Amino acid sequence: MKKNILLPVDFSAHSNNAVNYAVDLALEKGYSLHLYHNYTSASAVFEEENGRNEANSSTFKADILIKNLAESIKLKHPSVELTTQCERGMITETLPELATPNRFDFVIMGTKGITNDDSQLIGSTTYVISKKAKIPVLAIPTEATFTPIDKVGLLSNFKEEEVQTVQDFVNIIGKDFELKLMHVHYDHSSENRIEDKLEVWKYKIKKYIGVTNIAIEVDSIQGDIEDLDTVPEVINEMIHEEKIKILLVTRSRKSFFERVFTRSVAKALFSHPLVPIFFTKA
Known part of the structure; x- marks a missing residue:
């Protein structure tokens, strides 16, 4: 249909x-x-x-x-x-x-x-x-133009709802793109552990959705943990460097935005997005 x-x-x-x-x-x-x-x-x-x-x-x-x-x-x-x-x-x-x-x-x-x-x-x-x-x-965003969607970013905080977000996107766009699993954290010493968790996430997405071209991108927040303004800056920098065409965001009480960085970060990122943002409500 x-x-x-x-x-x-x-x-x-x-x-x-x-x-x-x-x-x-x-x-x-x-x-x-x-x-x-x-x-x-x-x-x-x-x-x-x-x-x-x-x-x-x-x-x-x-x-x-x-x-x-x-x-x-x-x-x-x-x-x-x-x-x-x-x-x-x-x-x-x-x-x-x-x-x-x-x-x-x-x-x-x-x-x-x-x-x-x-x-x-x-x-x-x-x-x-x-x-x-x-x-x-x-x-x-105001200046966005449609181009082939060959690289997509998923903001991840290891919540099960994120897998459904990818599924929702695939249902609309298809599977012909590279998926970047993106995670922002404060603890520099935990980066290896985070990458291991993202590898598990890669396996889940490949197994249950069939997206096979998946890479991992991890970055950390510089400065004080209370300085929430740095979060969207780091995310936008990742988007720019990785040439992301669309950013996937899961909206739920346990989502990346709502639980970890509060609503203010979501609004800050949303007010000046570099690329189209695909929101789902799990």
Whole structure:
């Protein structure tokens, strides 16, 4: 069965970049797209200079914008299957209700959105949605472009849920990539022991999922253990050096972020990601 991508949009440049990424991925994999928008004060009405009286119209500005966006995608890529939807409500409430496994396979959305004070900010809600959604969320940084996904990083803290994260990703993308098991720690003396544990993790992933091209990357935090700002810096450095295309993160109470480095680290990494981040909720 063809996989279906839920793609929230707010018509900003950041959102449009996520749309471009999603379209390219859909073209490569043969997936369908569902463009979704929640009306905001900015998208529900037309500018005064357009001379339209929206009080007497059932068509909102967003209805026109999403129709134009869909038509522009179809014009460039006639083979892409897509649908559109606009509705009222807060995106942090409506999107998780819509994003269910019986309707969609995963969500793609930008890590930033419109910055108007009176609009809903996709940038400030993507993190929340990644926690609430019942399906995986692929968050796209502002300057990210779709390239062949040949190298993927998994942030690991040796939790069983991480194996399911890899499985969820494989279900969407396939197995044709190199997987880097990435672990950040504070205790320099324990690096050999950590690498041994990651070797066990490699075996589990190979046995139960079938991903065979797996490597290990371990790094340590420099400085005081309380200096949590260094954690995302180390992770981003690993991403850069290893040329990671997508970072896999497991969202659960026992996850790498929630238990070891607290929510603040997840938010810090998420606010300035170098690559798309694939969130799952185990």
